[in-house]
Amino acid sequence: MKEVALGIDIGGTNTVFGFIDKEGKCLLTGSIPTQKHHDINDYLDELFKHVEKEIENSLEELDIVGIGIGAPNACYYTGTIEDAANLRWKGRIPFVSLVKKRLDVPVYITNDANAAAMGEKVFGAARNMNNFLVITLGTGLGSGIFVNGDILHGHDGFAGEVGHMIVRKSGRECGCGRKGCLETYVSATGVKRSVYKLLARHTGDSELRDIPFNNLTAKMVAEAANRGDEVAKETFTYTATILGEVLANVVAVTSPEAIFLFGGLTKAGDILFKPVEETLEEQLLAIYKGKIKVMPSGIKDNAAVLGAAALIWNKK
Amino acid sequence: MKEVALGIDIGGTNTVFGFIDKEGKCLLTGSIPTQKHHDINDYLDELFKHVEKEIENSLEELDIVGIGIGAPNACYYTGTIEDAANLRWKGRIPFVSLVKKRLDVPVYITNDANAAAMGEKVFGAARNMNNFLVITLGTGLGSGIFVNGDILHGHDGFAGEVGHMIVRKSGRECGCGRKGCLETYVSATGVKRSVYKLLARHTGDSELRDIPFNNLTAKMVAEAANRGDEVAKETFTYTATILGEVLANVVAVTSPEAIFLFGGLTKAGDILFKPVEETLEEQLLAIYKGKIKVMPSGIKDNAAVLGAAALIWNKK
The missing domain is CATH 3.30.420.40 (ATPase, nucleotide binding domain)
Structure with a gap:
């Protein structure tokens, strides 16, 4: 058996x-x-x-x-x-x-x-860690928080809604009925919205100008960025910068050893991870600087x- | 013995x-x-x-x-x-x-x-709680976070720096060397700074116009507010609104049963607590609404x- x-x-x-x-x-x-x-x-x-x-x-x-x-x-x-x-x-x-x-x-x-x-x-890169965050980047943004060696469920079991931290006052409409939630900027859907915001703002050429909103995927944006498309590149920098800023605030609450980024959007690789790391490091309170690892999931x-x-x- | x-x-x-x-x-x-x-x-x-x-x-x-x-x-x-x-x-x-x-x-x-x-x-109003926050409002803003029945120390022992969450991009200068930290707005010092900001903005009379910055205390502002001074009242509303907004984001991370406000500034009473509660309730994600108590410390x-x-x- x-x-x-x-x-x-x-x-x-x-x-x-x-x-x-x-x-x-x-x-x-x-x-x-x-x-x-x-x-x-x-x-x-x-x-x-x-x-x-x-x-x-x-x-x-x-x-x-x-x-x-x-x-x-x-x-x-x-x-x-x-x-x-x-x-x-x-x-x-x-x-x-x-x-x-x-x-x-x-x-x-x-x-x-x-x-x-x-x-x-249990099975991944956090086996020896007791305090860490997992940020899942899919259609929305989810978060799982480990503290003192266990999941932070909170009083009612619904802790870890980092995707619904409000990061821009009167910002983008969110599915939750409020405005400016992190996941309206940092998620596959957020990336699409940011492409359209930047296409509206700039005049330069972009291969993304030929794709209607409903056909666009975050994967297409990542591919365009890796081909050098300026709007696509700026979209990832914009997305990652907001994530880095918010993670610096979440670190001030939970002080984790590492932050794992997880999910489809992380396939974008360095164009996502690098500006997240840079912004996080720049924004952190001095006592946390140089201490927090930003890593991909250890599960393939x-x-x-x-x-x-x-x-x-x-x-x- | x-x-x-x-x-x-x-x-x-x-x-x-x-x-x-x-x-x-x-x-x-x-x-x-x-x-x-x-x-x-x-x-x-x-x-x-x-x-x-x-x-x-x-x-x-x-x-x-x-x-x-x-x-x-x-x-x-x-x-x-x-x-x-x-x-x-x-x-x-x-x-x-x-x-x-x-x-x-x-x-x-x-x-x-x-x-x-x-x-x-151990001795106060959280004896039967396993998930709660304490916000200490003194010269600065400190925070102690209980999760799963124990203090959240984080990986390095320095978790709970809610006072250094950045809440206004390029905002007020903070003693930590960065800008826009919560405690530059929400603390005894923050209250003083907000009085001067509002005195600069408005033209109306205020008893606070006769007090130099270095002589002003948060206690004087609270007393003026309770006497009906408009600038002092608006200062407390401004302070409490920012605190309520940020607490809504901290709740999205930790989902506490209650938030205790602690320290000298809380002697201001309702002019502080009421707008904190109202803003928090208004800004919370739906699943948390009506669940989070805002309370004074149970220790006298x-x-x-x-x-x-x-x-x-x-x-x-």
């Missing part, structure tokens, strides 16, 4: 699962579309049908020691998902207890950025599923 | 000490001027001479179970005080080991705001010494 944790990552588009052993090896994976079922029970029935099929097909006999779940708006304390903007199930979904009805093992849920931070701690593949499974292996 | 902890609060002007029993009762206190001795050993000799005299004069026999110290720029991990701007001893002072040479009991040091937070947890007397002693009683 091979002991594995079942890691489940619930994204706005797909739900990906995988069986992860104690060393962080991913034995089997599968996925289903997240949005197919309006009813949470239909969704879980389909998910567990796929999970069971993978177990049956496995060459080794699997012993599932627990289930870890990363999901938007998930609360670690209550085991619920609450009014996630990108999911179809509204209200307060008792996700953990619904999962336990299907497989009675230890089940933990937390938001996707906290799961990423736990993955970094299946990071989201590994992070979810790490919620279980962290307890073993 | 009565078990007591010796609490020591090292301020820029005076060093105050007290013997605190397990229930938080302060049995005896004393103080010496902090700046009299250039040599740290001369300072400690005088301090312990006074401590011993108090012990001898005590009616009850005292058993000192430990020494807790609150001091600017103190590091909990290393037991040192490092380049505190308001103290005469420069460089890295191994304070804990110097104290242990004089009295070999458990000795802990942390910065004054962390000590205030520990006092709130000898708060700094009680906080320092709480570093010991917290471990018993």
Whole structure:
């Protein structure tokens, strides 16, 4: 019998699962579309049908020691998902207890950025760290914060919303209903918005002038920047500078050993990391200068599923 | 024998000490001027001479179970005080080991705001809380942050510098050498600076127009505000609004149950607390709205010494 944790990552588009052993090896994976079922029970029935099929097909006999779940708006304390903007199930979904009805093992849920931070701690580059931040740069900006060797959940389980720190008064409209939140500037969506702001401001040529807003992706902007497109380059500098400024403020609260940048946008590489590091270092209070590492994630593949499974292996 | 902890609060002007029993009762206190001795050993000799005299004069026999110290720029991990701007001893002072040479009991040091937070947890209004903030409003702005039931020291022991979050780009000059730090706006000194900014901007009468900058105190401003002086009232609204805005961002990082405002400036009462609460509530991300209490400290007397002693009683 091979002991594995079942890691489940619930994204706005797909739900990906995988069986992860104690060393962080991913034995089997599968996925289903997240949005197919309006009813949470239909969704879980389909998910567990796929999970069971993978177990049956496995060459080794699997012993599932627990289930870890990363999901938007998930609360670690209550085991619920609450009014996630990108999911179809509204209200307060008792996700953990619904999962336990299907497989009675230890089940933990937390938001996707906290799961990423736990993955970094258990399987990644933060194994020897007790105080660090993970910033996930996707459609939005998530954050997972480790302090004193554990995730900072806060009083209500919803700590770590760095993406919703207000960084520009009366700034860009945010999906949360407020204005000027960090994620409206620093995220894949933020990058797109900044391209259009800069195209409006400048007169110079840019290959991005031929692409309509709805077709543009952050990946295209990164590629254009690496080809030397001035607007694309300035977009990344602008994005990274705002991130560096805000991280200097977050350091003044939490004093981490390292800050990990995680997610699709980090594939941009140096054009993102360098100005983040430079701005951070320049803006830091003297006592923190030269102490904070800015690093890419130490997990290469299946990071989201590994992070979810790490919620279980962290307890073993 | 009565078990007591010796609490020591090292301020820029005076060093105050007290013997605190397990229930938080302060049995005896004393103080010496902090700046009299250039040599740290001369300072400690005088301090312990006074401590011993108090012990001898005590009616009850005292058993000192430990020494807790609150001091600017103190590091909990290393037991040192490092380049505190308001103290005469420069460089890295191994304070804990110097104290242990004089009295070999458990000795802990942390910065004054962390000590205030520990006092709130052990003896004050946060006894049943595991996640809360203490904001100390004095000459500067300090912060002590409790998460998962313990002080957030961070990787290097210097977490909780909320006073040095940059809140206005290219804003007011700060003693730290940077610009726009929160404490240049929200502190006794910040209040004075804001009075002068508003006197420059407006033309209306104000009793504060007769007071030179160097004679003005935050207490005078609070008193003028409570007498109805418009500039003084607007100063407190301005100060409290900035604090409320920044606290909304700190909540997005740490998600506390309550925020305690502590220190001289809080004597201003409602003219400070009300606009802080209103701005915070207005600026919070929806998931935090209606959840965060803004409260005065639950400790009435000898708060700094009680906080320092709480570093010991917290471990018993």
